[in-house]
Each structure stands twice: as structure tokens, then as C-alpha cells.
Amino acid sequence: MPPAWSGAVRPSGTGLAKPAGETNRRVDLTSDIAIPDSVQAQARLVAKAAGLVCGLGVFERALALCDPHCEVELLARDGQRVSPGQEVLSVRGRARGLLFAERTGLNFIQRLSGIASLTARYVELCAGRARVLDTRKTTPNLRVLEKYAVRCGGGTNHRFGLYDEAMIKNNHADLAGMALGDLVRRLRVELGPRVRITSEARNLAEALAGLDGDADVVLLDNFSAADLAAIVPRLREQARGRPRPLELEASGGITEHNVAAIAGTGVDRISIGALTHSAPALDFSFYLRPA
Secondary structure (H helix, E strand, O other), X not given: OOOOOOOOEEEOOOOOEEEOOXXXXXXXXXXXXXXXXXXXXXXXXXXXXXXXXXXXXXXXXXXXXXXXXXXXXEOOOOOOEEOOOOEEEEEEEEHHHHHHXXXXXXXXXXXXXXXXXXXXXXXXXXXXXXEXXXXXXXXXXXXXXXXXXXXXXXXXXXXXXXXXXXXXXXXXXXXXXXXXXXXXXXXXXXXXXXXXXXXXXXXXXXXHHHHHOOOOEEEEEOOOHHHHHHHHHHHHHHHOOOOOOOEEEEEOOOOOOOHHHHHOOOOOEEEOOHHHHOOOOOOEEEEEEEO
């Protein structure tokens, strides 16, 4: 049933609600009326919580797009720890331009800083025993930036898409119509030795099949720390003498409460979707005053 449009909105050509009377989405209806174009302002970007800052370059770019003549000074660097009340950026420019850029810049820096801060927490808990990786569970159109934030937090990027690494997941194994080991071997023949192949395993038999099929990484999905502690030495022994190095990855159900135990089982890497799909924003404020 089609929506009943109120008098305040009307359908646009794309089918989305559009404010009645709108003519240009690139205006600030408040600032353009309330503030003369000649007014200059100074602003400070200030952290309101402890964490890692990330996205300063994005904030700076938003300011420059809205006021090409603004003067920006970066007072911190991406990946740096900040404390509440710490100023990380200052700017002077047209008041209208700074106000126009404010929310976009804040949205980016709060999101990216939250990801970097959560990643750093997981890296700290692993204490160097295993690398922390992200996944493809990212915000649409923001994957490059969100994976950059993971790196700023001390993490490592997993594949960026379906094109830069082969990953045989349970759906592939279930739908391919062949044994998992044969499927891994087929990919190795087709892709050659230079493309990384990850083979997901739900049990010991699938882990051994991935190993025997010449996978670079065996991803142990939803294993408990106790099960990983038992299976990892067996897989290491089975892989002894292989010409291709083997990495073992844990994934699924990883939280701040169990990641230290998982890292202690001897896996090489731990992939955590929550780094990008559930990171809380790190709070910042943008304070403006007349110049």
C-alpha cells in the first residue's frame, strides 16, 4: 500500500520524501539567513572521551570543501591516544563554511575514532599473542575508511572484497557439490600460488581438509578456547613440512571477555566483525566563536 504523504513532505523523483519547497540540498537554511557571509569564526575540535583519534584528515577535508580558504591546524595525529578535553584540531574561516562542515566532520571522526579505539582494546587484550583482524562487515561506502581506522588501532586488515582473496566459507562447501579438500585444491590450481586461500572449518575434519587442500589459512569458526587449545597443536603437527606456511585463524563469537583466552590457544590471528559493525562512537565537540 503506498504511503500517505503529509502536507510537510512530498515524494521526489527518486521516491524519497523531500521537504516541500526545497530547491537546493547544498544550502544551510539556518546559517545562510542568520549569519552574514562576511562573518569569520574560530573553532576547536575537542575530545570528550578517552580513546584513539582517527579521521582528522577527513575532518580537515570537510572543512576545506566548505571553505577552501580556511586555515586548519592539526594538533594530534591519527592513531594517537587522546583524553577528555584535549584539543585535536583548530580552524579559522568563514562561519557559514565551518557550520556547514561541522556535522559531516563530526560524524566521520566519531565513527572512525570509535573503531580505532575498540580495535586498540582488542589488540591490548591479545598482548601480542595473535594479530587482530577486521572483516567485511563494514558500513556501505565506508569500508576503506573503516579499515583504515582498524589499522590506526593496531589491527590488521582482512580482505577488502571478494576479489583480493579466496575464502571458502560453509555456504561454498555446502553448495559446491564436492569434498572440501578437493574444492580447495581446485581453487589452488585455478588461482595459482600467489593468491591467498582461506578455508573455513566448522570442525576438525574440515580443518584437516583445508590444510590438506593447500589453504594458506584455516579459519576455525565458532570454536571455544578449550577446543582451539586442543586442535591447534594437532594442525601444527599435520602442517609440518608443508612448503606453504599455514596460518590458523579464530573467528566467531569473539568478545572482550574471551579474546585473551582465544589468543592464548596458539592461533596466529583473530578476526572480529564487531570492530566495524558494533564499535561505539568516540565523542567529540566542535566549539565555535567569532574570530
